Amino acid sequence: MTDAEKLHVAMFPWLAFGHIIPFLELAKKIAQKGHTVYFISTPRNIERLPKIPQSLSTSINMVQFPLPHVENLPQNSEATMDLPYQKIPLLKRAHDKLQDSLSSFLETHLPDWIIYDFAPHWLPQIASKLGISRAHFGLFNAATVSFFGPTATDLLDAYGVRSEPEQFTVPPKWVPSTTSSKPVSFRLFEAKKTLEVYKENESEVSDWFRIKSTVEGCHVYLIRSCEEVESKWLNLLPGLIRKPVVPVGLLPPSAEDGALDAVVDRWLTKHEKGSVVYVALGSEIRPSQEDFNELALGLELSGVPFFWALRRGRGPSKAPRWV
Numbered sequence: 001m002t003d004a005e006k007l008h009v010a011m012f013p014w015l016a017f018g019h020i021i022p023f024l025e026l027a028k029k030i031a032q033k034g035h036t037v038y039f040i041s042t043p044r045n046i047e048r049l050p051k052i053p054q055s056l057s058t059s060i061n062m063v064q065f066p067l068p069h070v071e072n073l074p075q076n077s078e079a080t081m082d083l084p085y086q087k088i089p090l091l092k093r094a095h096d097k098l099q100d101s102l103s104s105f106l107e108t109h110l111p112d113w114i115i116y117d118f119a120p121h122w123l124p125q126i127a128s129k130l131g132i133s134r135a136h137f138g139l140f141n142a143a144t145v146s147f148f149g150p151t152a153t154d155l156l157d158a159y160g161v162r163s164e165p166e167q168f169t170v171p172p173k174w175v176p177s178t179t180s181s182k183p184v185s186f187r188l189f190e191a192k193k194t195l196e197v198y199k200e201n202e203s204e205v206s207d208w209f210r211i212k213s214t215v216e217g218c219h220v221y222l223i224r225s226c227e228e229v230e231s232k233w234l235n236l237l238p239g240l241i242r243k244p245v246v247p248v249g250l251l252p253p254s255a256e257d258g259a260l261d262a263v264v265d266r267w268l269t270k271h272e273k274g275s276v277v278y279v280a281l282g283s284e285i286r287p288s289q290e291d292f293n294e295l296a297l298g299l300e301l302s303g304v305p306f307f308w309a310l311r312r313g314r315g316p317s318k319a320p321r322w323v
Helices: 017-032 043-048 085-096 100-107 121-131 142-148 153-159 186-196 207-216 227-241 260-267 289-302
Strands: 007-014 034-041 060-064 112-116 133-138 220-223 246-249 277-279 306-308
Touching: 007 017, 007 100, 007 227, 017 034, 017 060, 017 133, 034 043, 034 100, 043 060, 085 207, 100 121, 121 133, 121 207, 142 227, 186 207, 227 246, 260 306, 277 289, 289 306
Parallel strands: 007 034, 007 112, 034 060, 112 133, 133 220, 220 246, 277 306
Antiparallel strands: none
């Protein structure tokens, strides 16, 4: 690859490690192709990242922006894992205050591309004015994105925006019956929770507004998925968002970052392939002690071997320490 063919790519993930880590894995893939990456986040998040392989250390540049102060946002809370769920909108407000720092960086460095997440609804317009190409990197699979519905204005006018929980308990009109072997819908209690996405929160905008703005403002939609897993959904999605969709693979952690502990590995090898249930609730779910106990009891009563990934001592000192 000649110097003229090498790209400079800025990457700006949402402040959650379920987003930051896949962004980092994609950054490695881009750097392996000979391109230069500017990986942008806050100091504490960058400190907590896995070490970059030596072979890529000169190609991936860590760019740190201090997280601006927001009233009632706990000190040193720079990722969703540092907060109770109800305070995450405050983190989004602080994230939005990174706009000036990021804008100055882009003006100075003028990367060829910026790859961003769902949250910075203000970023596409900034990058567009600077002539920077834009890619939205979606962490949800194509089936989930398609279920939530079109972002293209003409399709929104045709189908409308769902505003009642009951509308989520039936298959969406835009999903052909041939796309899935089973009808795709939520149960009512799931639908009620889902409606939060469409409501303005303490960050001053809704998550749906963020998603719609960042998707509409991109040139290409990258998605953490692959044809082998959901080819029909990947074929459906471009028509719903009116953007080219590029699956980049599932991007599991690199071997040097996520090698299984020998004890866990030995335990897994004692069970038949496909017989173990893997349980991981994610960094934003904080069940009560009672909910945790009931879930654990249910798993035990099922008689199925399970492997439960938990983070010890996460969050405030009053948070339950389950393991």
